[in-house]
Amino acid sequence: MQIDSINIAQTASAATIIYEALKKAIIEGQLADGAPLRQDEIAKMFNTSRIPVREAITMLEQQGLVVTQRYKGAVVAGISPDEAAEIWDFRALVEGHVIEAAVPRMSDETLELARSYLMAFSEGATPVDWGDQNRKFHTILYRDSGLFYHLGVIEKTLDRVDRYLRAQLALSNGLARANREHEAILAACERRDATRAAELTRQHILGAKTNLLDNLRKR
Amino acid sequence: MQIDSINIAQTASAATIIYEALKKAIIEGQLADGAPLRQDEIAKMFNTSRIPVREAITMLEQQGLVVTQRYKGAVVAGISPDEAAEIWDFRALVEGHVIEAAVPRMSDETLELARSYLMAFSEGATPVDWGDQNRKFHTILYRDSGLFYHLGVIEKTLDRVDRYLRAQLALSNGLARANREHEAILAACERRDATRAAELTRQHILGAKTNLLDNLRKR
DNA sequence: CACTTGCATATTGTATCCAATATTCGATAT
DNA sequence: ATATCGAATATTGGATACAATATGCAAGTG
Incomplete structure (x- = not known):
C-alpha cells in the first residue's frame, strides 16, 4: 500500500509520557533534590488517575532518579x-x-x-x-x-x-x-x-x- | 526500650515481593527466554490484584529483564x-x-x-x-x-x-x-x-x- | 510549659470495575 | 481448499473506590 502510516501500537502509554516528563524535569533541575513527587498532584497535571503516575514513579526509582519510602512517597534523589x-x-x-x-x-x-x-x-x-x-x-x-x-x-x-x-x-x-x-x-x-x-x-x-x-x- | 523490634516501614510492598520472586525465576532460568508473563496468572499466584503485578513488571522492564509491548504484555528478554x-x-x-x-x-x-x-x-x-x-x-x-x-x-x-x-x-x-x-x-x-x-x-x-x-x- | 494521646486530614497501596486492544476461531464466499 | 471477515474471548491499560499508613494539630495530663 502507498499510505504514509505510523505504527499506532508504538504510541506511548500514559505512564511512559508521565515518566518522560518527570525525568526531563528532574534532569533539567526544575525539580530540586529532595522535592516530593505527590501522586495526586501529578495525576491532576496530566489529567489521569494515579495508576500511570505510580508506574512512572516506579520507573524513575529503578533509574535511581528518585527514592521512595513506603506510605511516604517519592522524593528527587540527590547526590553526595x-x-x-x-x-x-x-x-x-x-x-x-x-x-x-x-x-x-x-x-x-x-x-x-x-x-x-x-x-x-x-x-x-x-x-x-x-x-x-x-x-x-x-x-x-x-x-x-x-x-x-x-x-x-x-x-x-x-x-x-x-x-x-x-x-x-x-x-x-x-x-x-x-x-x-x-x-x-x-x-x-x-x-x-x-x-x-x-x-x-x-x-x-x-x-x-x-x-x-x-x-x-x-x- | 528493650524490645526486639524491626522497622515495619521497611517491610516490602506486594509489588516488591512479586518483583523479587519474578526476578529470581528469570535469573535462575525457570522462566525461559520469550516466556510470557500473564498479569492475571501472576496475580492469582500471589493472591493479589493485578496492580502490584504491573508495578513489578515495570521494574523488570527497567532492568532489561523483560520487554513489553503495549496491549500485548511482557515476555522474558533473551540475549543474542x-x-x-x-x-x-x-x-x-x-x-x-x-x-x-x-x-x-x-x-x-x-x-x-x-x-x-x-x-x-x-x-x-x-x-x-x-x-x-x-x-x-x-x-x-x-x-x-x-x-x-x-x-x-x-x-x-x-x-x-x-x-x-x-x-x-x-x-x-x-x-x-x-x-x-x-x-x-x-x-x-x-x-x-x-x-x-x-x-x-x-x-x-x-x-x-x-x-x-x-x-x-x-x- | 513540656509531653503525651487521640482524632482529623493527607497520602500512599491495593482491589475492583470498565475501556481499549489483541487473538482465536468459526462462518462464509470465491 | 483457502482466504477473508466478524464475533467471541482473552489480555492489557486506566479510572474509581476503598484500605492502610503517616502527619499535623488540638486537647488533656503531669
Whole structure:
C-alpha cells in the first residue's frame, strides 16, 4: 500500500509520557533534590488517575532518579560529593573505552554532526543549551562503537548526573575549558587516533570532576 | 526500650515481593527466554490484584529483564550472541577496574569469606549452586572497593546475564577452569597484588566469553 | 510549659470495575 | 481448499473506590 502510516501500537502509554516528563524535569533541575513527587498532584497535571503516575514513579526509582519510602512517597534523589566523584570515575572508565572502540568505525557524517554540536555548544546562551549540546556532542562520538549495552549504561549514568554536569559547565572556567577540550577530542577523532581520543576523553571527564568537586566543597 | 523490634516501614510492598520472586525465576532460568508473563496468572499466584503485578513488571522492564509491548504484555528478554559478547566485554572492563580498587582495602574477613565461597563452589552439585557461589565469590572480592555505583551497575549486569553465566559454567570444561582461575585471582588478592588480580579477572571473564560464544554458535 | 494521646486530614497501596486492544476461531464466499 | 471477515474471548491499560499508613494539630495530663 502507498499510505504514509505510523505504527499506532508504538504510541506511548500514559505512564511512559508521565515518566518522560518527570525525568526531563528532574534532569533539567526544575525539580530540586529532595522535592516530593505527590501522586495526586501529578495525576491532576496530566489529567489521569494515579495508576500511570505510580508506574512512572516506579520507573524513575529503578533509574535511581528518585527514592521512595513506603506510605511516604517519592522524593528527587540527590547526590553526595563522594557519589559524584565515583560516578565521574565511572564515566571516565566507560566513556574512554567506548570512544576508543568508536573511532575506527566513525563515519564522516558523525564527525560533521559532532562539529555542528560543538558550534552550537559554543554559541549556546543558557545552562540548558550548554548541557544539551554537550551531551549531544559526547553521545554522537560514542554511537558508532555499536556497543549498545555500554551506550545504555552511559545514558542512564548521564541522566543521573545531568544536573550536576550543567552546574559544572556553568562554573567560571567551565565553558571555555570544555570547548578547548572538546575541540581536541574531535581533532583526535578526525585523525582516527583512537588511543588519543580515549585519553583526552578520560582527562576531560576527570578534569570536570575535580572542577565540580572543588566547587561542591566550597559551598 | 528493650524490645526486639524491626522497622515495619521497611517491610516490602506486594509489588516488591512479586518483583523479587519474578526476578529470581528469570535469573535462575525457570522462566525461559520469550516466556510470557500473564498479569492475571501472576496475580492469582500471589493472591493479589493485578496492580502490584504491573508495578513489578515495570521494574523488570527497567532492568532489561523483560520487554513489553503495549496491549500485548511482557515476555522474558533473551540475549543474542552479539549482546552477550558485548556484555562480557563490559564486565571485564568494569569488574577489572573495581577489583583493582578493592585489593588495597581488602580485609582479612573478606579474604576468608571468599575462600569459603570458593570451597562451596567446588563442592556444589547443581548449576544453581555453582552460579550462586560463583557470584558470591566475585561479588565479595569487589565489595571493599566501596565503589557503590560501580557495584550497582555490576549487580544489574550480572542479573541480566546470570542464566547464560550458569550455562557457561555447566559446559564440559567450565567448572574446572573456573576453579583454577578463581584460585589464582584469590591468591593475587592475598598477595595484595591489585594489578595482577585485575588482569586475572579480566582474563577470566574474557575466557568465559569465548567459551560461551563457541557454544552459543554451535547450537 | 513540656509531653503525651487521640482524632482529623493527607497520602500512599491495593482491589475492583470498565475501556481499549489483541487473538482465536468459526462462518462464509470465491 | 483457502482466504477473508466478524464475533467471541482473552489480555492489557486506566479510572474509581476503598484500605492502610503517616502527619499535623488540638486537647488533656503531669
